[in-house]
Amino acid sequence: MSNQLLQRHGGLALLAAIIAAGPLFLDNGFHYNVAILAGLNAIVCIGLNLLIGHAGQISLGHAGFFALGAYASAILPERFGFHPLGALLTGALLVGLLAFAIARPILRLRGHYLAMATLGMGIIVSIVLDQKVDLTGGPDGMVVGDLTLFGQALRGNLAWYWLVGALLFVTTWMALNLVHSPVGRALKAVHGSELAAAAMGVDVFHYKVLVFVLSAVLAAIAGSLFAHYNGFVTPDEASFIHSIQLVTMVVLGGMASIAGSIVGAVALTLLPQLLADFHDYEMIVFGAILMGTMILLPTGVVPTLAARIRERLA
Amino acid sequence: MTFLRVTGLTKSFGGVRAVDGVDFTVRANDVFSIIGPNGAGKTTLFNLLSGLIAPDAGAVILDGEDVTGLPAHQLATRGLSRSFQNLQVFFNMTALENVMVGNHRHTARRFLPCLLGLPSVRDSERRTRVFAEELMHYVGLERYIHAQAAAMPYGALKRLEIARALATRPRILLLDEPAAGLNPAETAHMDALIRRIAEDGITVLLVEHDMHLVWSVSDHILVLNHGRVLAEGGAREIRANPQVVEAYLGHRARER
Ligand SMILES: Nc1ncnc2c1ncn2[C@@H]1O[C@H](COP(=O)(O)OP(=O)(O)OP(=O)(O)O)[C@@H](O)[C@H]1O
Ligand SMILES: [Mg+2]
Numbered sequence: 001m002s003n004q005l006l007q008r009h010g011g012l013a014l015l016a017a018i019i020a021a022g023p024l025f026l027d028n029g030f031h032y033n034v035a036i037l038a039g040l041n042a043i044v045c046i047g048l049n050l051l052i053g054h055a056g057q058i059s060l061g062h063a064g065f066f067a068l069g070a071y072a073s074a075i076l077p078e079r080f081g082f083h084p085l086g087a088l089l090t091g092a093l094l095v096g097l098l099a100f101a102i103a104r105p106i107l108r109l110r111g112h113y114l115a116m117a118t119l120g121m122g123i124i125v126s127i128v129l130d131q132k133v134d135l136t137g138g139p140d141g142m143v144v145g146d147l148t149l150f151g152q153a154l155r156g157n158l159a160w161y162w163l164v165g166a167l168l169f170v171t172t173w174m175a176l177n178l179v180h181s182p183v184g185r186a187l188k189a190v191h192g193s194e195l196a197a198a199a200m201g202v203d204v205f206h207y208k209v210l211v212f213v214l215s216a217v218l219a220a221i222a223g224s225l226f227a228h229y230n231g232f233v234t235p236d237e238a239s240f241i242h243s244i245q246l247v248t249m250v251v252l253g254g255m256a257s258i259a260g261s262i263v264g265a266v267a268l269t270l271l272p273q274l275l276a277d278f279h280d281y282e283m284i285v286f287g288a289i290l291m292g293t294m295i296l297l298p299t300g301v302v303p304t305l306a307a308r309i310r311e312r313l314a
Numbered sequence: 315m316t317f318l319r320v321t322g323l324t325k326s327f328g329g330v331r332a333v334d335g336v337d338f339t340v341r342a343n344d345v346f347s348i349i350g351p352n353g354a355g356k357t358t359l360f361n362l363l364s365g366l367i368a369p370d371a372g373a374v375i376l377d378g379e380d381v382t383g384l385p386a387h388q389l390a391t392r393g394l395s396r397s398f399q400n401l402q403v404f405f406n407m408t409a410l411e412n413v414m415v416g417n418h419r420h421t422a423r424r425f426l427p428c429l430l431g432l433p434s435v436r437d438s439e440r441r442t443r444v445f446a447e448e449l450m451h452y453v454g455l456e457r458y459i460h461a462q463a464a465a466m467p468y469g470a471l472k473r474l475e476i477a478r479a480l481a482t483r484p485r486i487l488l489l490d491e492p493a494a495g496l497n498p499a500e501t502a503h504m505d506a507l508i509r510r511i512a513e514d515g516i517t518v519l520l521v522e523h524d525m526h527l528v529w530s531v532s533d534h535i536l537v538l539n540h541g542r543v544l545a546e547g548g549a550r551e552i553r554a555n556p557q558v559v560e561a562y563l564g565h566r567a568r569e570r
Contacts, residue, residue, distance in 0.1 A: 177431030181439065182423035185407075189415045192404030196475075199364055199402075201390030201419040201482055210425065256406070 008176050011259060015172055019165040023158065032157035034273055036229060039164035040222045042265035045249045046175045046258055047218030052247070053256035054184060055211045056191030057107070058115040061122030062246050065095050065216040067238030068125060069223030071136060074144040074233050079135070084147045088224040092217045099216035100209065107208040114212070119240070126238035141234030144227040160229050167225070168262070171218065175258050187211055188256070219246075241283055248290045254300025263302050317342035317517050318363075318486060323372035325358055332358040334541035335372070340486075340519065345512050345531050347520040347549075350538035356521040357399055359538070360488050363519070364396045365389040377485070391419055393485035397475035397492060399521070405464040409455065409474055412463050413446035416481025449477040453507060469500040476507065486517040493524045505530050529553065 026032050044066060051057050072091025076082035082090065098121075106117045129136045136142060146153035154160060178184050186207050189197035194204050227233045236242070245268065253264025268289070272282065297304050318340040325333045333355045340346045348356050361367045363374060365386035373382045376392055384392075395416070404412050414421075422428070422438035450459050453473040458466055463474065472492055479487055489508070493501045501524060508531045512518050522528050528535065528549075535552040537544040545558045552558055 173431075174429050177435075178429050181428035181431070181435050182418055182421035182442070183425060183428040185411060185415055186418055186423070188406055188411070189404050189418075192406045193402040195366055195386075196398065196402035196404065196478075197415065198366065198386035199390060199396050199398075200416045200478060201387050201395075202415065203385075203387045 004180065008180065012169070012173055012176065015262070016169060019169060022161065022165065026161070029157055030273075032161055034269060036157070036160050036164050037226075038266045038269035039161075039168045040226050040229075041246070041249060041269050042168055042262045043164075043171050043222045044219045044246055045253065045261035045265045046171050047215035048246055049250045049253075049256065049258065049261040050175060050178070050187065051211050051215040052250055053254070053260075054179065054187040054191060055208060057208055057212065058112060058247075059118040059212070059215070060115050060240070060243050060247065061118030061120070061125075062215065062219045063240070063242035064118070064122035064125035064238045065099065065219035066223035066226070066242070066246075067129060067233070067235070068095050068098070069220030070144075070227035070233045070237050071129060071142075071223075072220070073147075073224040073227040074142050075135060077145050078142075084145065084228065085149070088147075088221065091224050092220045095220035096213050096217045099213045103209040103212045107205055107212065118243075122238060122240060122243050126235050126240075129235035129238055136235070139235060141232055141236075144231055144233055147225070147228035154228070164225065164229075167221075172258060172262070179256075179258065183207070183210075241286070244283075244290070245286055248286045248293075251290055252293045252297075252301060254302040254304070257300060257302045257306075260300050260302035264300070267301075315342045316340070317377055318519075319373075319375040320363070321373050321375075323359070323362055323374065324370045325355075325362055325367065326370055327358075331541045333362060333369075336538070336541070336543055338536050338543065338546060340517060341534070342517055343512065343515060344533040345508065345518045345520060347522060347528050347532040347535045348538055349522065349525075349528060349535060350544070354538040355541040356538055357490055358541075360396060360490050360519070360521060363389075364394060364488055390482050390484075393483070394488070395479040395482040395484035395486075396488035397472070397479050397490060399490040399494065401468075401471050401475065403463050403471050403474060407463055409458045409461050409463050409466060409470075410443070410446050410450065412474055413449050413477045413481045414442050416478040417442045417445060417483075419482065446477075446481060449480050452480070452510075453477040454503060469496050472496065472500075472504070473507070476511075480511070480516075484516060486519065487511060488519045488521075490521045491523060492520070493522055493527050501527060 022035060026035055044062065048059065048062055051059055069091040072094065073084060073087045076087035076090060077084050102117055102121055106113050130139055146155065154163060186202045189202050190204050190207055198204050223237065249264035249268045250261055252268060254260025293300065316339045321337050323333055323336045336359060348359065350356055362369050365384050368383045373380060376394060381389060381392060404415060421442050422435045427435050447459060450456055453476055455470055455473055455477060458470055466474065476492065493504050496504060505527055508518060532549045535549055536546045537552065537558050545552060545555050
């Protein structure tokens with residue numbers, strides 16, 4: 001126990017140190033841009049990994065939740081006079097309700113129905129964002145106003161870096177708490193054997209719905225922040241390729257590994273920036289990484305490394 | 315005192331009546347064994363009793379309460395737990411974590427305290443861990459406490475499922491072929507474990523093909539054939555019942 005606690009606190013301290021030291025190494029706007037996007041992706045991936053890695057439920061539509069959060073922050077302040085924070089929270093709430101509505105009928109069934117349903121949901125979201133031109137600006141997207149905190153508009157890379165860094169830290173902390181609690185164990189039990197989980201008193205349906213809603217809400221919050229930071233949103237945020245990118249980050253980093261989610265998100269946010277002409281081959285590259293990881297490193301990068309290190313020490 | 319009463323329990327799969335109007339009662343603290351040939355409906359009966367599937371007809375009364383059709387997790391809350399014929403171990407965890415899952419209903423499992431890592435949750439985790447370690451000792455798996463479940467041998471996994479079920483603090487425990495695939499030494503250990511569980515005041519329902527084990531531990535035996543009750547009685551009675559010997563035990567005995 002104390003060993004585990006030490007590891008958990010050590011991991012958090014390392015994350016805090018990396019975030020705090022970031023500005024020493026980031027020396028232009030482009031660097032900050034990548035770091036902030038990586039942080040937002042990491043937040044989404046931590047939630048998605050609780051769903052996929054811990055509970056064993058696949059979502060192929062999380063970009064849809066991300067985009068809905070983003071558009072809530074674009075539309076609600078602009079058209080309905082919401083405070084940006086109110087818009088963010090409303091977006092998160094609505095996405096939570098939507099996820100709940102999707103999960104209730106689907107998650108009663110065993111099997112991969114959730115993957116199908118979320119795939120459909122993501123497609124519907126991107127069609128709606130595309131078609132409701134009067135509300136969303138259609139395929140051209142729409143401009144998003146500033147995020148204001150304590151009456152001040154949040155502007156500049158450094159301010160955004162600290163905001164996203166702090167949020168990533170808090171998300172990581174909470175996810176670690178959850179994983180090392182009866183809730184996290186119940187999620188893993190659902191993954192391991194739904195029959196045995198139920199027979200051990202775990203309400204399987206309840207936990208599947210809970211983790212699905214939680215992961216959707218995290219995606220929505222990250223989407224809201226992305227919209228404000230980017231200043232612009234398009235229906236592309238809801239695209240299938242974006243959902244696949246998120247899943248690839250989770251799989252590459254490592255199933256059921258919080259640290260892995262962060263590593264996967266950072267690596268695959270960086271990669272497109274490093275490769276010229278990447279955009280033309282995006283789908284192929286992510287598909288190849290996804291397949292390659294599943295074949296060569298089925299547990300993902302971080303758990304594989306951790307196992308190697310443990311072997312060395314033992 | 316009657317602890318479990320089953321009346322007219324029926325379940326069909328397509329055209330197959332896997333369990334067909336089964337009646338029986340189990341006294342508290344008995345080891346009550348259910349025997350019968352392959353496909354007799356024993357596992358289906360356990361699945362019905364533990365709420366993993368719902369019956370087509372009939373009733374299950376547990377300690378005076380009608381629990382017919384309740385889902386498994388609610389039956390676990392009412393003190394009914396089980397092990398599985400085909401292992402249903404959580405292979406994505408350590409052995410100890412497997413057992414800790416069994417204690418789920420007794421842990422601080424509310425979402426917000428867990429998310430915030432409140433001291434109440436940490437205390438609960440510590441208690442759960444200690445309790446799970448005790449159970450690992452109880453079933454003789456102390457050397458596997460830190461092992462990954464996926465790395466454990468088959469015989470140990472059979473006992474791990476029992477430790478996990480005991481962690482629910484059951485009043486009645488359903489064991490589906492706990493000795494299947496065990497070597498003689500492991501079977502002897504299982505025999506002692508089942509006796510000890512019964513001595514500790516837990517009612518045991520046992521499905522088992524190993525007749526030595528059945529004769530050794532049973533207070534009462536029910537013989538199932540084609541989903542129906544063929545015979546029922548005290549262990550000695552059943553052993554002396556020519557119908558049973560002919561229909562089931564005789565051909566079993568010849569097999570050996
Ligand atoms: N989920 C299911 N779907 C269809 N048929 C089933 C299902 N479960 C069991 N059966 C059928 O019900 C009958 C009883 O099966 P069950 O597994 O309960 O037998 P059993 O007594 O446990 O046998 P064994 O000793 O081999 O474990 C069999 O004919 C089996 O094929
Ligand atoms: Mg069976």
